[in-house]
Amino acid sequence: MTYSVKEMFYTLQGEGAQAGRPSVFCRFAGCNLWSGREEDRASAVCSFCDTDFVGTDGPGGGKFKTAADLASAIIAQWPMGAGGTPYVVFTGGEPGLQLTEELIDTLHRAGFECAVETNGTQQLPSNLDWVCLSPKGASEVILTRCDELKLVFPQPEAPPERFNTVNARYRFLSPLNPWGEEVILPARQDSTRAAIEYCLAHPDWRLTIQMHKVVNIA
Structure with missing residues (x-):
């Protein structure tokens, strides 16, 4: 198959249980919950997305005809010989639309965790x-197990209680950052306070913030 990648870059993981870990991010193009076009945002299942996943024109992006081709591009992003276990994060958009066992096997052979x-x-x-696992809105979640459940909060159609049956090692709330520059700061403050209060009342949940935005890295 041909893999469509919006962008690929080396940075630090900014959220969740792996926060601060050096990582290669491979952002696949396309999503099943929003087209990526602004004219469709209001009717999208995930209307608060702040990521550009349309096309293949980002840094490191492109069309990769084989798993070996894409794996080679990912491997080239990692500073080989610098120590540590190579680590790649597949994201999107929705990576589940393109991700294959063949690609992961190829990267495993190169020593990567995926x-x-x-x-x-x-x-x-x-x-x-x-x-x-990061559920969005009213979309049907078919996964029942994950390493971490990271829920953007609050979402009226995706309250934390809805995912009580998901088997997760870690549960995180990530404060909602609504789209629209004129409402970002006060809305983010309200969402952060709500997430803090929920975690204090439900100690099986932890707060995570977008550290990469705080320290201004990709």
């Missing part, structure tokens, strides 16, 4: 090392 950030609506390859 993680995914998914909305949980698609079946995933069974050979992933780390699964971050």
Whole structure:
């Protein structure tokens, strides 16, 4: 198959249980919960997305005809010889629309650990090392197990209680950052306070923030 990648870059993981870990991010193009076009945002299942996943024109992006081709591009992003276990995070958009066992096997042979950030609506390859499940809106989540459950909060159609039956090692609330520059700061403050209060009342949940935005890295 041909893989469509919006962008690829080396940075630090900014959220959740792996926060601060050096990572290659491979952002697949396309999503099943929003077209990525502004004219469709209001009617999208995930209307608060702040990520550009349309096309293949980002840094490191492009069309990759084989798993070996894409794996080679990912491997080239990692500073080989610098120590540490190579780590790649597949994200999107929705990576479950394109991610394959063949790609992950190829990266495993190169010594990589492979993680995914998914909305949980698609079946995933069974050979992933780390699964971050981030449900969106009223979408049907078909995954029942994950390493971390990272829920944007608050979402009226996706309250934390809805996911009590998901088997997760870690549960995180990530404060909602609504789209629209004129409302970002006060709305973010309200969402953060709500997430803090929920975690204090429900200690099985932890707060996570977008550290990469705080320290201004990709």
